[in-house]
Amino acid sequence: MTRTAAWLGVVVVTAATVAGCADPADQDPCASYAALTATVDDLRELAQAEGGSASVAAEAAAAKAQLNQLEALSEDRLDAAASRLRTAVDDLQLAAGSEAQDTAAPLLSAAVDDVRDAFAALAESLDTQCTTG
Structure with a gap:
């Protein structure tokens, strides 16, 4: 292998590494x-x-896309709470998409409450970590 090819390999690997870490906020x-x-x-x-x-x-x-990203960054510590929130968001989306508004109104209200409760459980795990750094 020539010196030029070796340097080119180093440059390619470095560029790929830097590109993977381009936005620290995503991590x-x-x-x-x-x-x-x-x-x-x-x-x-x-x-x-x-x-x-x-x-x-x-x-x-x-919300589900952001939840997926958060779950990926949490190293499996939030799996149960994230699953509960994902299910609650799915239920809310289903209730909001219902054609029969008379029937859907109580379901929608309950789904909003479920999202609030499921998010509170997730927040309990993250509030301390994210306020203390």
Whole structure:
């Protein structure tokens, strides 16, 4: 192997490593938790204000994506709480998408309460870690 090829290999490996760590916020569980907190708050407000709107579905998808990222960064410490929140968000999305608003209203209210409770359980695990660093 020539010296040029060896240096080229080092440059490629270094570039790939740096690219994988390009945005430290993407690797910070507390930043991910803060984003999830804002999204879950927005989701609950949208569900209560608009009921079965498309914005509820979009916000639910965003919450699940952020939850996936947080769960990946948590090294399996949040699996049970994350699963419970994911199920609650799915149920909320289902209730918000119901055509029969008379039947869906109590289901939607219960689903919003379930999201609140499930998020509180997750927050209990993260509040101390993210406020003390």
